Ligand SMILES: CC(=O)N[C@H]1[C@@H](OP(=O)(O)OP(=O)(O)OC[C@H]2O[C@@H](n3ccc(=O)[nH]c3=O)[C@H](O)[C@@H]2O)O[C@H](CO)[C@@H](O)[C@@H]1O
């Protein structure tokens with residue numbers, strides 16, 4: 001079992017480069033199933049989830065060539081259209097193979113992901129949308145079994161804003177006959193990045209990044225090259241680490257426009273932030289100030305940044321109020337932060353965080369991906385030594401985090417126990 005050992009109390013100072021986005025890379029890797037041509041991707045992050053997705057695709061017969069951050073995929077000759085439970089249970093984004101498989105091959109059998117630490121996370125909207133496009137879908141022994149000779153365009157209104165739901169349905173519609181309109185679509189930058197990749201493959205899509213996406217189906221898609229967008233959540237996590245340690249950090253290779261809700265809250269907390277075309281510099285001199293945060297779909301404050309902000313709120317001056325509206329169980333980091341001396345009171349979907357002067361290092365355990373980042377940030381700011389256990393959560397979504405943190409002057413090492 002690997003852990004991070006962190007001796008806290010050092011200001012983070014320096015420059016850190018943002019990697020490609022996990023949540024853009026995963027759907028885009030699945031888009032390779034939509035063409036017999038080569039899909040060449042650059043800026044693909046080296047993450048456990050990316051490796052799992054490549055394993056899943058290779059298991060279906062997709063040819064994968066990977067050199068550093070460059071991955072070329074070819075789904076010219078598939079041997080299977082099944083996504084097995086063993087892989088899906090480790091990474092729920094595997095559900096993103098469902099729609100491309102049905103769209104191009106007319107059939108798919110994809111394990112239901114089931115719930116996870118942060119919530120029940122059903123995929124009913126993916127299924128409802130696929131049925132609206134004419135597929136026959138049934139649930140069979142824990143699998144989604146879908147069949148359709150050729151999907152037919154339709155108007156789909158999702159019951160809630162769903163990111164992977166929008167992405168899956170967009171990948172179904174690109175090869176469907178006629179026009180599809182997705183209403184109440186997710187506007188996340190990762191949806192836009194997938195749309196841009198699909199457009200480069202010959203898809204006809206307008207409106208990505210707005211609540212109405214219109215797709216005119218085409219008969220086939222061709223190979224293409226695409227660069228995966230920067231990871232706004234990773235960039236935001238380093239900004240939070242800088243704010244919590246009263247540091248001075250330049251985050252490069254990011255898209256500042258994708259982080260506006262995050263930088264606005266950091267400014268409210270007292271940070272001074274400058275930005276350029278692809279960089280953000282955060283300086284924090286005094287103790288952070290308390291804030292009110294409510295997670296909402298993009299362009300609102302992202303749920304994937306809630307835990308990291310709670311770590312700053314834990315040492316802020318005053319009481320912060322943090323409301324989680326997207327996932328019903330995304331406060332798992334609260335009891336772990338409390339082990340470090342944080343004062344947090346949870347009432348339903350809202351956590352009231354009364355800032356303390358300083359946190360104390362402690363042994364803590366990660367419960368999910370962003371909870372891990374929150375604990376790392378808290379440990380960097382805390383007095384004394386901490387260990388963060390269950391690193392596999394962190395490794396799903398942060399590329400070489402301890403190296404990047406060391407580059408900013410943090411005292412952090414990966415240990416085995
Ligand atoms: C791989 C990936 O991109 N993951 C992101 C994606 O997850 P993911 O796409 O799974 O999250 P969704 O946007 O679908 O979920 C939003 C809400 O809708 C609910 N829901 C969703 C689909 C559905 O069919 N039925 C349903 O009830 C979910 O339980 C949740 O309460 O968006 C989340 C919200 O920004 C982020 O936290 C995740 O990091």
Ligand SMILES: C=C(OP(=O)(O)O)C(=O)O
Pocket residue numbers: 023092093304369370397
């Ligand atoms: C919740 C997340 O990812 P996933 O949807 O892959 O579980 C995340 O990236 O914070």
